[in-house]
Amino acid sequence: MAPIPAPVPQPDRWPIPRLSLRIENLAHPGASIFLEAVNPLAALREAVIASFTWLFTPETVPTNVQTLVLILRPMEGVAHATGGVHNKEIHFSLDYIAKSAARAQDEIRGVLTHEAVHCFQYNALDSCPGGFIEGVADYVRLRAGLGPPHWRQTASGEWDAGYEKTGYFLAWLEKRYGDGTVIELNARMNGVKYDERIFKRTTGRPVAKLWRIYCAYLGERTFQA
Numbered sequence: 287m288a289p290i291p292a293p294v295p296q297p298d299r300w301p302i303p304r305l306s307l308r309i310e311n312l313a314h315p316g317a318s319i320f321l322e323a324v325n326p327l328a329a330l331r332e333a334v335i336a337s338f339t340w341l342f343t344p345e346t347v348p349t350n351v352q353t354l355v356l357i358l359r360p361m362e363g364v365a366h367a368t369g370g371v372h373n374k375e376i377h378f379s380l381d382y383i384a385k386s387a388a389r390a391q392d393e394i395r396g397v398l399t400h401e402a403v404h405c406f407q408y409n410a411l412d413s414c415p416g417g418f419i420e421g422v423a424d425y426v427r428l429r430a431g432l433g434p435p436h437w438r439q440t441a442s443g444e445w446d447a448g449y450e451k452t453g454y455f456l457a458w459l460e461k462r463y464g465d466g467t468v469i470e471l472n473a474r475m476n477g478v479k480y481d482e483r484i485f486k487r488t489t490g491r492p493v494a495k496l497w498r499i500y501c502a503y504l505g506e507r508t509f510q511a
């Protein structure tokens with residue numbers, strides 16, 4: 287009997303919102319760098335699908351977001367996501383894109399993935415620690431293969447310091463406790479106040495203990511290298 291083929295991901299089954307692009311100054315150098323580096327539709331779709339793939343299942347994926355607008359404009363900083371339940375906006379700095387010209391394609395895709403996560407992830411009725419929120423966004427960026435070259439795993443400080451530090455910790459949790467661990471943590475922040483015990487309920491261990499094990503693991507690896 288022929289082997290049963292493995293299921294292949296079916297991106298068309300995901301509830302992708304209507305996607306739009308607004309460029310607030312086409313003459314800005316960042317605008318042409320963006321348009322030369324990526325296909326806007328493909329880049330936005332990829333970012334949304336990465337968020338769905340690493341934080342949900344086809345059964346649990348949220349369907350509330352109907353429109354997602356990417357707004358490229360001159361501004362300070364890098365990017366942020368905003369909006370209500372049904373309509374989301376990602377604001378992305380043309381100045382930052384211009385500064386990232388050397389690796390524009392990967393950086394644009396990475397930033398869009400990070401911001402798309404903010405449009406869909408659960409945040410425990412806004413009570414989730416900010417560092418955890420940012421860590422989930424960078425976890426998805428990492429899993430999508432879009433972590434920038436300067437990112438490093440670090441074994442010091444707090445687990446929820448945010449960004450890639452927390453992102454790598456979540457990636458380790460997923461590896462150690464199995465596929466779907468971060469999907470479960472995200473699901474446990476849907477419509478309820480944040481409670482650190484979601485880590486214990488998901489993995490059997492409190493987050494402080496998990497962080498100690500992770501730091502020891504990183505220390506050991508550094509020692510062996």
Ligand SMILES: [Zn+2]
Nearest residue numbers: 400404420423
């Ligand atoms: Zn963020």
